[in-house]
Each structure stands twice: as C-alpha cells, then as structure tokens.
Amino acid sequence: MADVIAGRQPVLEALKAERPINRLLVSQDSGRHSTLAEILHLAQSQRIPVDFVSRLALDQASGAAAHQGVLAYAGSKAYVTLDDLLAISRERKEQPLYCLLDGIEDPQNLGAILRTSNAAGVHGVVVRSRRAVGLTAAVSRASAGAIEYVPVARVSNIAYTMEALQRQNVWVVGIDGRGDVLYTEIDYTTPTAIVIGGEGQGVSDLVRRKCDTVARIPMRGDISSLNASVAAALVLYEAYRQRGW
Numbered sequence: 001m002a003d004v005i006a007g008r009q010p011v012l013e014a015l016k017a018e019r020p021i022n023r024l025l026v027s028q029d030s031g032r033h034s035t036l037a038e039i040l041h042l043a044q045s046q047r048i049p050v051d052f053v054s055r056l057a058l059d060q061a062s063g064a065a066a067h068q069g070v071l072a073y074a075g076s077k078a079y080v081t082l083d084d085l086l087a088i089s090r091e092r093k094e095q096p097l098y099c100l101l102d103g104i105e106d107p108q109n110l111g112a113i114l115r116t117s118n119a120a121g122v123h124g125v126v127v128r129s130r131r132a133v134g135l136t137a138a139v140s141r142a143s144a145g146a147i148e149y150v151p152v153a154r155v156s157n158i159a160y161t162m163e164a165l166q167r168q169n170v171w172v173v174g175i176d177g178r179g180d181v182l183y184t185e186i187d188y189t190t191p192t193a194i195v196i197g198g199e200g201q202g203v204s205d206l207v208r209r210k211c212d213t214v215a216r217i218p219m220r221g222d223i224s225s226l227n228a229s230v231a232a233a234l235v236l237y238e239a240y241r242q243r244g245w
Contacts, residue, residue, distance in 0.1 A: 003136050005074050006067040008035045015042040020075030022134030024050045027058050027069035039070060047156065049129050075135040077147055079154040082164060085124035088151060089191075092123065096170055096191040097239055100126045102158050102207050103198030104228055107133050111142020112229035113196070118146040120236040121245050126153045126161055132198070158195070162210050165193050172212045175235055176203045177225055179216030186215050188239035196232045 005014050005021075012035055014021065024043050030036055043050050058067050089096035099122050104110050110133050117125055133139060134154065140147045155161045162172045170191040175183060186192075195211060197203035202225065208214060217231055225231075 005072040030069035107138035114143040115146040120240040174211035179214040183215040
C-alpha cells in the first residue's frame with residue numbers, strides 16, 4: 001500500500017521531514033516509550049489527526065508490514081493554510097473563489113472536485129481533517145493530475161473556517177436541498193466560498209446555519225440529491241460563467 005508508512009522509526013522520520021501525513025493510527029496498548037512520545041508530539045504540532053485503535057485494526061491496515069504499533073497514512077501532496085488561499089486570490093488580483101467540503105469521504109468524489117475546481121478557476125479547496133478523505137494516491141489518480149495545481153487546505157473545523165472567511169468579507173454559500181433560492185440566483189462575482197456537503201448527510205446543520213445563504217439545485221426526478229462532485233461541478237461552473245473567465 002503506497003499510502004501507508006508502518007513502523008515507529010519510518011513514521012518518526014516521515015514526521016521529522018514534514019512529509020504530508022493525513023492520519024496516524026497508534027495501538028491502544030503501545031507503551032509510552034520515547035519514540036512514540038516524539039511521534040505524538042510531532043503529530044500534535046503538525047495538527048495531524050491521531051486515532052488510538054486495537055492491534056488487530058493495525059494488523060489489518062498494515063497488511064504484511066511490521067507496524068510496531070504505529071502506522072501513518074501519507075498524503076500525495078502537501079496541504080496549504082487558509083492564509084495561503086487568501087494570498088493566492090490577492091496574487092491573481094481576482095475576487096476570491098473557494099470550495100469548502102464538509103465531509104467528503106469518497107476519493108473519487110474529491111478527485112473529481114479537484115479536477116473541476118482547476119478547470120473552473122477556483123483558488124483553493126478546503127477539506128476537513130477528520131471523517132473525510134485526504135490527499136491520497138487514490139484522490140490523485142481520480143483528479144487526473146489536477147491535484148498538482150489546486151491548493152488544498154486541511155482544517156479541523158469547517159464552521160470556524162467559514163467564520164474566518166466571513167471576517168475577510170467572503171460570502172459563504174451552502175448548497176443544500178433545503179436552500180431558499182436556486183443556485184443560479186446567487187451572485188458569484190463577489191468574494192465567495194461554496195460549501196458542498198458530504199455523501200449521504202450533506203451539509204451538516206451547524207455548517208448550514210453559519211452560511212450567509214443556502215442555495216438549492218432544482219430536482220425533478222425521484223432521487224433527492226445529486227452526487228457531491230456533480231453538485232460541485234454545477235455550482236462552480238455557474239460561478240465560472242458569471243465571472244466571464
């Protein structure tokens with residue numbers, strides 16, 4: 001498994017080198033030896049999610065590799081910060097346009113959204129650090145190379161990130177079936193962050209409440225919602241159309 005780093009020393013060295021790490025798994029019965037303590041310290045300082053799991057779960061995740069109670073899921077690309085995304089908009093001398101993903105778990109969906117974001121001129125994508133897919137090799141393949149061109153910020157809390165963007169005068173638009181207006185009625189020529197919900201649940205209630213406005217995609221058929229990447233594509237290309245790029 002190309003995305004997995006197993007063993008205390010390999011994981012420690014990857015953290016020291018600041019290699020992109022999406023998530024750490026640590027055995028619940030691991031002793032608190034110095035190497036593990038250093039791993040946990042570096043993970044905390046780099047804001048990497050750590051899950052304490054059973055040794056059986058680690059055995060299954062590592063396959064044949066000797067994990068020594070520690071396993072890391074490595075990313076295919078380094079993340080940026082929210083400040084980096086704001087700087088990109090300033091450098092391009094364009095009104096900010098971001099796509100915030102509230103819990104996308106399917107690598108195919110994230111890859112497709114990155115591909116559309118690149119094509120539509122989005123300045124950056126924001127993903128959650130927990131209960132969401134990161135920048136894995138599967139996402140890279142699904143993006144057809146777009147992962148190399150679209151900056152991605154990873155945050156612990158989408159709602160707090162929305163508030164930070166709102167303080168920068170960025171209008172936050174949630175896409176949800178309960179929206180008050182159609183997505184085509186929104187003005188995307190102003191600084192805008194578009195929020196797409198995760199598979200199944202959609203936009204969470206807290207995130208929905210914090211949106212400046214919530215828009216819906218009209219549905220005529222028997223299903224209640226679109227695939228997340230399809231919904232993102234429709235809205236991002238409406239923004240592209242309005243901006244006349």
